[in-house]
Amino acid sequence: xxxxxxxxxxxxxxxxxxxxxxxxxxxxxxxxxxxxxxxxxxxxxxxxxxxxxxxxxxxxxxxxxxxxxxxxxxxxxxxxxxxxxxxxxxxxxxxxxxxxxxxxxxxxxxxxxxxxxxxxxxxxxxxxxxxxxxxxxxxxxxxxxxxxxxxxxxxxxxxxxxxxxxxxxxxxxxxxxxxxxxxxxxxxxxxxxxxxxxxxxxxxxxxxxxxxxxxxxxxxxxxxxxxxxxxxxxxxxxxxxxxxxxxxxxxxxxxxxxxxxxxxxxxxxxxxxxxxxxxxxxxxxxxxxxxxxxxxxxxxxxxxxxxxxxxxxxxxxxxxxxxxxxxxxxxxxxxxxxxxxxxxxxxxxxxxxxxxxxxxxxxxxxxxxxxxxxxxxxxxxxxxxxxxxxxxxxxxxxxxxxxxxxxxxxxxxxxxxxxxxxxxxxxxxxxxxxxxxxxxxxxxxxxxxxxxxxxxxxxxxxxxxxxxxxxxxxxxxxxxxxxxxxxxxxxxxxxxxxxxxxxxxxxxxxxxxxxxxxxxxxxxxxxxxxxxxxxxxxxxxxxxxxxxxxxxxxxxxxxxxxxx
Amino acid sequence: xxxxxxxxxxxxxxxxxxxxxxxxxxxxxxxxxxxxxxxxxxxxxxxxxxxxxxxxxxxxxxxxxxxxxxxxxxxxxxxxxxxxx
Numbered sequence: 001x002x003x004x005x006x007x008x009x010x011x012x013x014x015x016x017x018x019x020x021x022x023x024x025x026x027x028x029x030x031x032x033x034x035x036x037x038x039x040x041x042x043x044x045x046x047x048x049x050x051x052x053x054x055x056x057x058x059x060x061x062x063x064x065x066x067x068x069x070x071x072x073x074x075x076x077x078x079x080x081x082x083x084x085x086x087x088x089x090x091x092x093x094x095x096x097x098x099x100x101x102x103x104x105x106x107x108x109x110x111x112x113x114x115x116x117x118x119x120x121x122x123x124x125x126x127x128x129x130x131x132x133x134x135x136x137x138x139x140x141x142x143x144x145x146x147x148x149x150x151x152x153x154x155x156x157x158x159x160x161x162x163x164x165x166x167x168x169x170x171x172x173x174x175x176x177x178x179x180x181x182x183x184x185x186x187x188x189x190x191x192x193x194x195x196x197x198x199x200x201x202x203x204x205x206x207x208x209x210x211x212x213x214x215x216x217x218x219x220x221x222x223x224x225x226x227x228x229x230x231x232x233x234x235x236x237x238x239x240x241x242x243x244x245x246x247x248x249x250x251x252x253x254x255x256x257x258x259x260x261x262x263x264x265x266x267x268x269x270x271x272x273x274x275x276x277x278x279x280x281x282x283x284x285x286x287x288x289x290x291x292x293x294x295x296x297x298x299x300x301x302x303x304x305x306x307x308x309x310x311x312x313x314x315x316x317x318x319x320x321x322x323x324x325x326x327x328x329x330x331x332x333x334x335x336x337x338x339x340x341x342x343x344x345x346x347x348x349x350x351x352x353x354x355x356x357x358x359x360x361x362x363x364x365x366x367x368x369x370x371x372x373x374x375x376x377x378x379x380x381x382x383x384x385x386x387x388x389x390x391x392x393x394x395x396x397x398x399x400x401x402x403x404x405x406x407x408x409x410x411x412x413x414x415x416x417x418x419x420x421x422x423x424x425x426x427x428x429x430x431x432x433x434x435x436x437x438x439x440x441x442x443x444x445x446x447x448x449x450x451x452x453x454x455x456x457x458x459x460x461x462x463x464x465x466x467x468x469x470x471x472x473x474x475x476x477x478x479x480x481x482x483x484x485x486x487x488x489x490x491x492x493x494x495x496x497x498x499x500x501x502x503x504x505x506x507x508x509x510x511x512x513x514x515x516x517x518x519x520x521x522x523x524x525x526x527x528x529x530x531x532x533x534x535x536x537x538x539x540x541x542x543x544x545x546x547x548x549x550x551x552x553x554x555x556x557x558x559x560x561x562x563x564x
Numbered sequence: 565x566x567x568x569x570x571x572x573x574x575x576x577x578x579x580x581x582x583x584x585x586x587x588x589x590x591x592x593x594x595x596x597x598x599x600x601x602x603x604x605x606x607x608x609x610x611x612x613x614x615x616x617x618x619x620x621x622x623x624x625x626x627x628x629x630x631x632x633x634x635x636x637x638x639x640x641x642x643x644x645x646x647x648x649x
Contacts, residue, residue: 071615071619078622085584085585088630208609211616221611237615241600241601248598251596282630293620293623296620553646
């Protein structure tokens with residue numbers, strides 16, 4: 001059977017599964033819609049969090065980026081896992097004890113202010129929307145290549161699917177669908193890696209395999225270093241080390257951003273107890289780590305295979321995958337010296353081959369000549385990753401509108417049914433808007449997503465941390481901090497991102513820090529502004545200080561929304 | 565729970581956090597970034613050590629840190645009688 005047929009079969013089966021789960025777990029109340037009724041087991045929540053977390057960027061783009069970046073790709077690996085340590089230790093248990101529906105709920109009540117709540121809602125919308133646009137592009141890329149439809153049609157199919165189960169199921173439907181999606185995506189991601197690892201170094205564990213020896217006794221990484229330097233690229237295991245300031249800042253921005261992302265934080269409202277919130281962060285990171293430790297192995301395998309397949313080979317003898325990606329315009333070959341041989345080198349003048357990094361994961365099984373069903377499986381996994389994250393984000397957007405804006409601000413008397421209807425309409429509008437924006441986003445998927453992290457790190461992370469760890473923090477401090485932090489970060493990103501129309505030149509970057517890493521500076525500014533302003537203004541009321549004391553101990557936690 | 569007890573519980577929690585987050589910082593920003601080039605002169609199998617910390621080791625240690633934290637806090641909750649029934 002052809003790859004095409006396998007793809008239709010496997011993608012069809014997985015989609016039927018998701019829709020079946022969504023119908024089984026559809027939401028009947030706002031509590032089920034927002035936090036899945038607060039009764040999800042920590043293990044299931046860990047899996048759902050992992051699927052929610054691992055987006056098209058993690059699944060489709062990350063291994064490709066690492067493959068081209070070498071050592072410096074570690075910024076994504078550490079950045080997107082290290083944040084869970086912060087989440088588990090500094091946020092999750094306390095937010096669970098607080099026990100409401102959303103991050104703006106916490107900000108609004110802890111800072112006894114509707115202004116703070118509205119600022120938080122706007123930040124949540126900005127962060128989630130930036131993020132969801134990147135997912136839509138991921139869906140588009142996957143569908144476009146494998147169903148051989150245009151990119152835009154791919155996005156529209158994605159909109160249709162997410163629309164169906166997010167609108168129907170709310171958090172409850174999304175959580176259980178994500179458990180299924182996690183299983184699909186992790187299986188699909190690791191299977192080809194195991195095959196390739198056996199093929200190249202004879203070790204079935206890819207995490208060990210990429211440090212292993214090839215048939216001729218040389219270490220794979222040494223071999224790759226050699227291949228890279230021969231073609232004029234920098235050595236794989238040290239590439240990017242001269243720009244460690246950016247590796248440092250981007251890693252930090254991604255870590256603190258992770259801990260401030262509303263769609264991740266809200267997962268810890270869905271478990272029954274404080275204890276469960278702690279352990280479920282542990283499970284989540286464990287499940288995430290399986291993919292994140294496999295990705296650098298795939299990157300190494302793919303890079304080595306790619307160079308060996310194309311470098312100095314006759315163009316006419318290229319395998320079929322090469323031609324297929326060429327028709328999709330994601331690989332281009334320009335025979336500058338007209339010798340019919342592919343010169344793939346670092347020097348831009350001489351180089352004849354351009355490869356879009358986003359295709360590495362999808363093309364990898366084909367490059368390694370794996371069976372057709374494995375290739376189809378990888379597509380299904382990519383779609384699972386993009387869809388699960390998109391659904392989680394859309395839920396945050398919908399909740400921000402229906403719960404935080406309508407129920408808590410504009411229409412406090414709205415009925416439960418009305419609120420549920422508003423949430424469903426908000427999801428519907430958000431998914432369509434995200435799809436349209438996804439048609440034309442700046443940069444690669446991973447880069448678009450990286451921007452959302454900067455914004456989350458500079459807005460929510462400090463406000464929540466200070467709300468828990470600094471009893472003296474008041475509304476004036478928190479609001480000023482969030483506004484200054486997010487404005488600074490957004491301005492810097494806009495100014496230095498030519499794709500967003502900013503006029504900034506690379507040589508003007510502050511201390512050479514790229515826009516992707518500026519969120520951590522924004523976070524520091526937020527912290528300083530918050531603390532200074534709070535100490536110059538009155539202390540928060542007595543009952544707020546009692547609230548802070550109360551969230552610091554686990555006993556007496558109630559189910560989310562019980563106080564409503 | 566008295567004010568004094570709460571302070572004791574909280575201080576102990578902060579002590580755990582300080583230790584665990586120091587490890588968190590050292591393995592990722594230290595071994596994986598700041599000292600990665602120096603560590604690269606050591607090799608485990610085919611991995612230069614700094615590269616290994618950056619792309620593998622730090623992630624394993626992150627997972628372990630969370631489980632250690634869960635264990636410590638569950639014990640602390642019982643000790644101060646603030647655990648959930």
